Amino acid sequence: MLKLISILTDAIAMGTVYLFGSVGETIQEKAGNLNLGTPGIMCCGALGGGFGVWLCSAHATDAAASPGWLFVVVSILFSMIFASAAGLIYAFLTVTLKANQNVVGLALTTFGVGVMKFFSKMIYSDTVFCNASAYFKNLFGNVGSGWFSKIFLSHGILVYLAIIIAIFTSVFIKKTRIGLNLRAVGENPATADAVGINISAYKYAFILIGSAVSGLGGLYYVMDKTNGTTFTEAPVEAFGWMAVALVIATMWKPVLSIFGSILFGGLYVISAYLPLSFSQIKLFGMVPYVITIVVLIVIRLLNKKDNQPPASLGMSYFREER
Amino acid sequence: MKSNSEKIAEIKEKNPQPEQASSAAREPLFHVSKNSVMSRGKALAIRGCSLLAALIITGILGVLLVHINPFRIYKEIFKGPFVDIWTMLQDTALLLCFALAVVPAFKMKFFNMGANGQVLVGCLAAIGVMKFLTPYMPNWAAILLMLVVACIAGVIFAVIPAVFKAWADTNETLFTLMMNYIAIELVNYLVFVWDKSGSGTLGIVNLISHAGWVPNIGNKYVLPVIVAVLMTVFMTVYMNYSKHGFEAALVGESVNTAKYVGINVKKVMIRTLALSGLLCGILGFVYAGAVSHTVNAAVGGKGFTAILVAWLAGFNPPIMALVALLVTFLTSGTQYASSSLHLGSTDFASITVGIFFFFVIGSEFFIRYRVELTARGKKVFKIKSKKGGEV
Secondary structure (H helix, E strand, C coil): CHHHHHHHHHHHHHHHHHHHHHHHHHHHHHCCCCCCCHHHHHHHHHHHHHHHHHHHHHCCCCHHHCCHHHHHHHHHHHHHHHHHHHHHHHHHHHHHCCCCHHHHHHHHHHHHHHHHHHHHHHHCCHHHHHHHHHHHCCCCCCCCCCHHHHHHCCCCHHHHHHHHHHHHHHHHHHHCHHHHHHHHHHHCHHHHHHCCCCHHHHHHHHHHHHHHHHHHHHHHHHHHHCCCCCHHHCCHHHHHHHHHHHHHHCCCCHHHHHHHHHHHHHHHHHHHCCCCCHHHHHHHCCHHHHHHHHHHHHHHHHCCHHHCCCCCCCCCCCCCCC | CCCHHHHHHHHHHHCCCHHHHHHHHHCCCEEEEECCCCCHHHHHHHHHHHHHHHHHHHHHHHHHHHCCCHHHHHHHHHHHHHHCHHHHHHHHHHHHHHHHHHHHHHHCCCCCCCHHHHHHHHHHHHHHHHHHCHHHCCHHHHHHHHHHHHHHHHHHHHHHHHHHHHHHCCCHHHHHHHHHHHHHHHHHHHHHHHCCCCCCCCCCCCCCCCCCCCCCECECCHHHHHHHHHHHHHHHHHHHHCHHHHHHHHHHHCHHHHHHCCCCHHHHHHHHHHHHHHHHHHHHHHHHHHHCCCCCHHHHCCHHHHHHHHHHCCCCHHHHHHHHHHHHHHHHHHHHHHHHCCCCCCCHHHHHHHHHHHHHHHHHHHHHEEEEECHHHHHHHCCCCCCCCCC
8 A cells, every 4th residue: 555655656756747748749739730849848948947946056145045936936937938949949940931840850859858968067066956956846845644645745846737737728728719729720720721810820829838838847857856866867858759659648638648647657667666676677667668559559449539639730831732 | 171082081090091001910021932943053052051051050059158269160070070081981871771771661651760779679689699699600690690680670670560550540650759669678678688797788799709790891880881882772773663662652642542553552551661670670780790799779879860861861862871971970070079179068969960950951941932022021121122032
């Protein structure tokens, strides 16, 4: 029982990385843009968060001068700005210059991973980052050892932010007029254009917003999940690809992503809790990826109408080409 | 009594003036239309400009980082690749092989992201033979066996996603991507099992006996180059002159047309991916037998760059060779510059290559589309001449 509580707690903590990434990616895919640059964008988000921490610590003469909440707010802000900037490159190339989305995405991933590895070495200092990571953790303070508080209340602020963003995104896409327009842009841009929706503006806006959300996943992994210890070597890229897969596995539904991310997170952490030998743990490493493949196949086989991707996903829109 | 003109003026004053207001709000600055023909020279000039722009940005970045004359950075970038010209040739050859291996699938519009994993398992299988079976057979037989098992492993890893794509129409991009990570985890596991020292890395296999190493032809860098040349010739012939290549390209153009002329799309899909996997397997063998003599995740590291190379060259093998050379030149040049000028880590190279790709991908727009200033655009930019082909 105790084990189960720890597994669930860990699964939620790990899943948050995927949740940010996949909700951000879902927002972009709803606008018809399959962004394979998400791993790179998450790296930029991590770098932005690190930049925020560095900025706060560099300008604080003593610890009291910059309170904990300032670290959190500034790094969230810069994480979103950096990630959006990367998203802007993608948006300009795919929307304005109508380039192939997959190719731009791959280039952006190469770029983003390089940018993070290169610049993170310049601003990283383990003491500053480890100290700052304390501000990101344990939003509700010491919550005791009951199973409920352990599983649901022992996390950092970004975990709750991720869940709130996922629920809000779901409601926004389904219930609001702008959300309806957004879906129209992703399903059939020519029709959306005919009723007066500004396709480029929608695509730009939601690629930038989606990128900002994805970027927080990188920040979360660096500052909360690993306590600021792995900034320069964080394998954010691999998590980014899992996030992209999670979008399809959860059928473009952000609320479902919450549970999907916990499942993926659980698969990632569970090997540490099972009675496995060291070599079996190594073999277990491939299970999350196998499960992802199985989910991809099963979803295709179910083949329901509301499980399908936005109809014009991956295509660029050119008004004179009808 | 007001005159008619006064009345009109009054009405205009009360109501917003529709034609002016709407044109100011709606008419864009540029008019974009499809470009049907563009001379080769002009297209080449546009691509050259994009390369130049990428270099300028790199220079600016370098200046911001270390405050030195940008021309010193360029000098180092152009000096770097020639310091070790054989390594650059080998890297070019390897990148080109990767790119050639993804071509058949991409011609079919099958987004095969799995070249990394396919090469990696090919290399893994060959290393397995090298490590355990070389004592029991003559060297030539061991090398042949390595080639065969590497090809089989590559083909298996490529065919699995193809079968599911053909059978259930699964998303091949993510499927092949996940296969990459499965390959990496498989390598991690087997290296752990094979390596008795517990270091988690295999080290150079048969460092002393050289059993299973492909004998040097001239020097150790020649084999990848030869393989790359052979593959280029083969792929050029296969894609342009063979029936199989034609069928794959037709499936890529239109699945319905292919079905209409009686092509078995599923069969073509699986066969084409098997070829992709075969080429990856051969490349894996080259890594094991002549390049790395060991297996680790870095073996598959060129796969994504190779996709970009293949796409930029329009999947045309000889042009791919040029693009691969350019990308390798840029990578090794910036790596050299970043260490000789103390720009920080060599990750500077992946930033430069990323910027290069952004510019070249972006420049395709100006080749495919014609951009002209609209009447309003001319007003805004104060251009009076009729020439608006802003590039």
